[in-house]
Amino acid sequence: VIYLDGEEVTDLDTFFDNIKANIGNAETTGSDPVKLALCVKRTDLKMAPVKEVVGWSETDPDDEFCNSAINVNEPFVVTATTADGEWYYGMSTNCKGWVPAECFAICDSRIEWAEMWNCSGENALYVTTGKITLEESNLAPQTSCLELMLGTKLPLVPMEEIVDADGNHLSIAERGTWYNYVVYVPTRDENGKFVKSYGLVDIKENVSIGELPFTKRNVLKVAFNCLGDRYGWGGMLGALDCSLYTRSIYRCFGFELPRNTTWQCAIPTDNITLTGMSDKEKALTIKALEPGTLLEFEGHITMYVGEDNGKLYVISALGNAAEADEYDDGLTVLKWYTVSVNTLDIRRGNGTTWLENMRYAIRPWKNR
Numbered sequence: 001v002i003y004l005d006g007e008e009v010t011d012l013d014t015f016f017d018n019i020k021a022n023i024g025n026a027e028t029t030g031s032d033p034v035k036l037a038l039c040v041k042r043t044d045l046k047m048a049p050v051k052e053v054v055g056w057s058e059t060d061p062d063d064e065f066c067n068s069a070i071n072v073n074e075p076f077v078v079t080a081t082t083a084d085g086e087w088y089y090g091m092s093t094n095c096k097g098w099v100p101a102e103c104f105a106i107c108d109s110r111i112e113w114a115e116m117w118n119c120s121g122e123n124a125l126y127v128t129t130g131k132i133t134l135e136e137s138n139l140a141p142q143t144s145c146l147e148l149m150l151g152t153k154l155p156l157v158p159m160e161e162i163v164d165a166d167g168n169h170l171s172i173a174e175r176g177t178w179y180n181y182v183v184y185v186p187t188r189d190e191n192g193k194f195v196k197s198y199g200l201v202d203i204k205e206n207v208s209i210g211e212l213p214f215t216k217r218n219v220l221k222v223a224f225n226c227l228g229d230r231y232g233w234g235g236m237l238g239a240l241d242c243s244l245y246t247r248s249i250y251r252c253f254g255f256e257l258p259r260n261t262t263w264q265c266a267i268p269t270d271n272i273t274l275t276g277m278s279d280k281e282k283a284l285t286i287k288a289l290e291p292g293t294l295l296e297f298e299g300h301i302t303m304y305v306g307e308d309n310g311k312l313y314v315i316s317a318l319g320n321a322a323e324a325d326e327y328d329d330g331l332t333v334l335k336w337y338t339v340s341v342n343t344l345d346i347r348r349g350n351g352t353t354w355l356e357n358m359r360y361a362i363r364p365w366k367n368r
Contacts, residue, residue, distance in 0.1 A: 069235025270366035
């Protein structure tokens with residue numbers, strides 16, 4: 001049984017036949033060249049070109065067709081277009097799927113495509129909090145109220161481009177640039193082609209010019225900047241799930257982690273296998289790790305924060321869990337759907353603690 005936006009699909013054959021026809025008639029011949037695109041509006045990357053939320057029940061909170069999410073200015077390689085022209089299929093930095101065509105701009109050349117997302121150092125601005133929103137503008141509708149998520153990277157506009165020969169700051173959409181960072185933002189014209197536009201980011205926002213210095217303090221600061229933000233399966237609802245959360249944190253430091261928990265455990269770093277250890281051995285091993293270390297059990301990944309009064313604490317984008325001290329009186333699993341801090345004696349739905357289930361400790365900065 002499948003539900004679309006909470007409504008049961010009564011004719012599954014027609015539902016899937018329509019998807020197949022849209023994909024089957026897509027421009028997928030071998031002679032079609034790939035297209036290089038940039039994301040102009042944060043969007044979901046889906047397993048099939050279906051705009052509705054696909055659930056297994058009427059109240060399923062997750063879009064089961066959501067694979068990941070793509071931030072503004074992330075690159076995308078388009079290899080196919082649906083017959084209705086509304087969806088692109090292709091590859092982001094590390095995940096394949098379908099995306100709404102209206103959220104992407106097609107570049108004319110590899111050079112202009114790469115120049116936007118391949119910036120670094122003092123030429124790049126990183127978003128280091130859960131989300132910032134560009135100010136509303138009736139003169140710049142393409143960037144008005146544009147949401148920039150944690151880990152978004154945008155190239156900075158050179159000073160000589162925003163200051164005239166007399167040293168006067170130029171206006172952008174009739175607004176002065178004082179007390180703002182001026183960045184290039186990818187937008188699209190009426191034909192879906194890439195246009196390089198200007199955007200203003202208030203200097204009081206949580207952003208960094210260049211990758212943040214990689215310190216324990218900075219890693220935890222970025223992680224806690226998202227505390228209380230909502231959880232979203234695969235990145236749906238303009239939110240983060242557990243692995244997209246850890247990936248987005250580390251992007252602020254120049255690390256490009258894989259998309260999901262399984263892939264993050266397989267990165268070639270100095271990982272520690274916790275499987276087979278007793279709970280006491282796991283606790284001692286984790287206690288000796290640096291804050292910022294990723295800790296994984298099947299289906300979930302967290303970040304180690306530290307130890308206090310004998311308790312080990314982690315932070316993660318959390319779906320559901322049960323309080324540790326409820327087990328003797330019967331387990332009550334709560335839906336959290338929030339970036340939360342908790343101890344490792346919190347319990348899963350089967351009654352076991354997170355500590356019992358921990359399998360790997362991953363330090364992305366450590367070479368194997």
